[in-house]
Amino acid sequence: MLSSKSLKNLQHSRPSVQGKIVVENLNVYFGKHHVLKNLSIAIPDRQVTAIIGPSGCGKTTFLRSLNRMIELVDGAKVTGKVFLDGLNIYSPKVDSSDIRRRVGMVFQKPNPLPMSIYDNVAFGPRIHGIRNKKVLDKLVEESLKAAGLWDEVKNRLKDPAVSLSGGQQQRLCIARALAVNPEVLLMDEPTASLDPISSAKIESLIRELKRKYTIIVVTHNLQQAMRIADYVVFLFMGELIEHGAADEIFTSPRNTKTIEYLRGAFS
Amino acid sequence: MSLKNRSTFFTDREGANPRSLRGKIDKLSSCFLAIASISSIFVVSTIAALLLYNFMKFCEQGFLPSILSDVWLPSKGEYGLLPFIAGTLWITAVAMTISLPLGFLTAIFMAEYIPRKMHSPIKSLIELLAGIPSVVYGMWGLMVLVPLVRDQLAPLIGGSLGKVFPLFRVNVNIGFSILAAGIVLSIMVLPIMISTSEEVMRAVPMEYREAALALGATRWQATKTVVLRLASPGIFAGIILSFCRAFGETMAVLMVAGNVITVPSSLFDPAYPLTALIANHLPEMISIPSYAYALLTAGFILFVVTFSFNVIARLVVRRLKRMGQ
Structure with a gap:
């Protein structure tokens, strides 16, 4: 027989819905400002989920609360639960660096570290204790291949990362994120600072990567969301307005806010 | 300090029309800035010159070998x-x-x-x-x-x-x-x-x-x-x-x-x-x-x-x- 208390604990430690990431009653405050309002949602495994919504609706905040990067913001407070494969990442026993290894992140502006291409990709494995040169070489090669950058850089791995073009830098950042073997990849407007050709490369890379990784992309570009997303989350003023399969949301949205947004009434 | 890659006030002919008030102020301000920096360089050089002169006098009088003595x-x-x-x-x-x-x-x-x-x-x-x-x-x-x-x-x-x-x-x-x-x-x-x-x-x-x-x-x-x-x-x-x-x-x-x-x-x-x-x-x-x-x-x-x-x-x-x- 379970006591009522342990039963309650059990309920609290397990998400009620299935999904790679399950968010329950997530609230985020910056000081007194209530940024995310009671979000509950399940993110499907190995699919591309696009988070859309007008500027300032909390897309980036939501993304950053999925790997606890939000905690780096001074004065940020998070309540509610985010489950990664059933583990509440905000539980006090959980180490944030552990979560961030499992949930990788790619930023809006490519941010290669000021070191060589090789060292950028090897950076993650090295901080997680991998020192063996052969293992590192293999990881670097695999990650760069997975990010579709290997052929372009294999002969210049020792060159500084900043010598790459913007699009290449962003793919390098993806390779760097893949090198620590994550399960989920968060991408915050990954093509916002890139030209159309580089953006197209990143988009096809995203479609490629979803076979192995759960991908969550914040995008300001509806056409991009339509091209890459399997699942769509629409946020407005910090609230979750609508979410569902991409086909449904884009062809027959239910909420009037979603309809207006998709029609381009505001952005 | 390298001045190689910078335009200095000596060569810079860009900016406002030199006959307008704005142009005159512009010219005047660059003069003042130059005078300020030249004067600080001047002060440092005089100090260096004074010290060097006395050091050389010190050497001339044959004291140099005694620098490292403890008397x-x-x-x-x-x-x-x-x-x-x-x-x-x-x-x-x-x-x-x-x-x-x-x-x-x-x-x-x-x-x-x-x-x-x-x-x-x-x-x-x-x-x-x-x-x-x-x-x-x-x-x-x-x-x-x-x-x-x-x-x-x-x-x-x-x-x-x-x-x-x-x-x-x-x-x-x-x-x-x-x-x-x-x-x-x-x-x-x-x-x-x-x-x-x-x-x-x-x-x-x-x-x-x-x-x-x-x-x-x-x-x-x-x-x-x-x-x-x-x-x-x-x-x-x-x-x-x-x-x-x-x-x-x-x-x-x-x-x-x-x-x-x-x-x-x-x-x-x-x-x-x-x-x-x-x-x-x-x-x-x-x-x-x-x-x-x-x-x-x-x-x-x-x-x-x-x-x-x-x-x-x-x-x-x-x-x-x-x-x-």
Whole structure:
């Protein structure tokens, strides 16, 4: 027989819905400002989920609360639960660096570290204790291949990362994120600072990567969301307005806010 | 400073129409700016020239070989500067040994770890430390450190470590010592060390920290592998700056070092730094030319050392910056 208390604990430690990431009653405050309002949602495994919504609706905040990067913001407070494969990442026993290894992140502006291409990709494995040169070489090669950058850089791995073009830098950042073997990849407007050709490369890379990784992309570009997303989350003023399969949301949205947004009434 | 890649006011013909009021003001302001910078360069050159001239006179009179002797008898024409050079080096070394780790760790804490609310009160405290006149530090050293060294530290350390290491042996116990002077100096240079290092660490863009943290780096790993790596040229420059400050500090050191003309061999020995030599003997030197040459040679040594350290710092910073890319 379970006591009522342990039963309650059990309920609290397990998400009620299935999904790679399950968010329950997530609230985020910056000081007194209530940024995310009671979000509950399940993110499907190995699919591309696009988070859309007008500027300032909390897309980036939501993304950053999925790997606890939000905690780096001074004065940020998070309540509610985010489950990664059933583990509440905000539980006090959980180490944030552990979560961030499992949930990788790619930023809006490519941010290669000021070191060589090789060292950028090897950076993650090295901080997680991998020192063996052969293992590192293999990881670097695999990650760069997975990010579709290997052929372009294999002969210049020792060159500084900043010598790459913007699009290449962003793919390098993806390779760097893949090198620590994550399960989920968060991408915050990954093509916002890139030209159309580089953006197209990143988009096809995203479609490629979803076979192995759960991908969550914040995008300001509806056409991009339509091209890459399997699942769509629409946020407005910090609230979750609508979410569902991409086909449904884009062809027959239910909420009037979603309809207006998709029609381009505001952005 | 390289002017190669910059347009200077001499060649710059861009800007407002020179006949308009705006153009005239523009021209006038560039003139003033040029005069200001030229005059500071002029001052430095006259100082350098004065010191060099006296150093050459010193050499001309055949005193140069005696620089490294330890006999200082101006009345007999003996100008051995070794005790003073040794005193300065000892005290600076002690000051840097204390302030380097302390300042470096404090700077890391201030730049990367401190909660935002605590930052500005602590920062202003450290800045306050920088604003205290050196004579006040000297007083503090005299009233607090000298008795502390004499009554507590010397018996304690001399009685234990001093029996094994000559560095800690108590030869004379008057409290006025290299240790007291070194501690005072270390506190004086601490604010420089902290603020320069903190400043450059803070200047490391947040996106680099995020890159490391998002890969699962701990805060210390991100600090060590990204922030310190990128900030190292600036931190190094800050260390040199503090070194030069410690090297040239006069008043506080003069008050607690003891000013005994010997070549020190232990932390508890008194010392007589170069700066104190100049300050203390200034009134006597006027009448004897060779005396003046000797003191200004001491000044020349100080100048050359700080100047070359600045040059070295520049070269190293440039190299480190290139490596960081």
